[in-house]
Amino acid sequence: MVVHLSLSVLDSTSAPSSSSSFEKKSLNTLSLAVAKAKRVVVVTGAGISCSSGIPDFRSSDGLYALVKSRYPDVVLKGRDLFSASLFRDPESTRVFYSFIAELKRSIDAAKPAPTHHFIKTLDSKGKLLRSYTQNIDGFEEKLHISTTGSVKGKEKKMNIKEIKNVQLHGDIHRVRCTICSAESACLAEYLALFREGAPPNCPECTERSNARVSRKARPLTIGTLRPNIVLYDEVHPMGEEIGILSTHDIARKPDMLIIMGTSLKVHGIKKLVKDFAGAVHSPSATNGKSSRGQNASQSSPPVVSSSKRPSTHPQSARSARIVVFVNRSAPPADLASIIDYWVEGDTDTWVAKCEADWRRSRPQDWEIQPTLFDSLREKGHGVPPLAEEINTFKIVKGATKSAKPKPRSKCTPPCCIRAVISV
Secondary structure, eight states, rough: EEEEEEEGGTTTTTTHHHHHHHHHHHHHHHHHHHHOOSSSSEEEGGGGGGGTTOOOOTTTSOOOOOOOHTTTTTTTGGGGGGGGGGGHHHHHHHHHHHHHHHHHHHHHHHHHHHHHHHHHHHHHTOEEEEEEOOSSSSSHHHHHOOOOGGSSSSSOOTTTTTEEEETTEEEEEEEETTTTOOOOEOOOOHHHHHTTTTOOHHHHHHHHHHHHTTTTTTOOOOOBBEEEEEBBBBBOEEEEEEHHHHHHHHHTTOOOEESSSSSOOSSSHHHHHHHHHHHHHOTTTTOOOOOGGGTTTTTTOEEEOGGGSSSOOSSSSSSOOEEEEESSSSSOOTTTTTTEEEESSOOOOOOOHHHHHHHHHHHGGGGGOOOOOHHHHHTTTTOOOHHHHHOOOOOOOTOOSSOOOOOOOOOOOOHHHHHHHHH
16 A cells, blocks of 8 residues: 655644654654665656746646647647657647747756755765656756766767666757757757757758768758657657666666656656566565565555554565655556555655755764875874875976885884874
């Protein structure tokens, strides 16, 4: 069953009750579970970028509703503007380019939300196994989390360990050719053409065609550039690479799955979440303990509210491997068997509480360990002369090798260091 926890209990003005006490305790336990986790997989959707001013897709004021109200004569449903079939009609193609240009301009002016910074924290603390995002805004890369968008071109080999964020639906900051599939950054000149509803020509196709013409050969067809985002009913250009990454991560046996800001309506993301949840709950990963993932084929269990909570948790969040779903709306019924906790509310609110509890319960995780030489400098002793010679190369004009240090006393290195420390 899914244990339902509402972030509204954190409101100091709400009257205390037994159910709110249970929820607060459970939220604290989840925070500690995050702090203790070692291999966390994060799956995110448009909900984590709403506080940055970027609308989600399915809410009443989301992108689908915006598109439908703005272009009623072009699309019947807002989703139609994000379907690959739009390229069959010149008018819908023009509207698509114009709308994407406006969306990119909004994203360029926005800043990453607290939830993005939390993912960065997991990465910097060595806990993030990988982040998988449905978003195209590229906020993770703004925070220097290496992404699949960093792999430029087809010839560069993907570094599995280096990539920490996977863009499942592409990157609005990049474009690709409709013919040769060449990728490049979305330049200002391209954006200006998109804003007018016209795609720019592919520079690589143009260069190859001009080279043939200069040799008196037949010119090649020149492709146009389009935003490098994945539309409905379209094959992902990096589908094989994403499959390699997810398979690798499942084999690493993640100990926590955090799903934030997504309704999990799309089939592909559902399958990905099921695969990761199965890895988290697998008996081999839990040293022979029972697995929630084994019940996935059975009928979906209900969402249990705090007022009808079970006497014990389905799994102890302090020690067990768990799947957490953080979103304003409930998870789909067909995924209830694999989700342990539904935290209802804003993702920014949850990550703020999670980090605050983490800092309070495990302050050692946030300490910066000073080096021996840093401690000596703070005490005003300076750095041992021998250490300076080890860490400093004497530059000699015209020399290709560092100069040898001058002969020092016969005192061994430990004696030199002890002499300074004992001062």
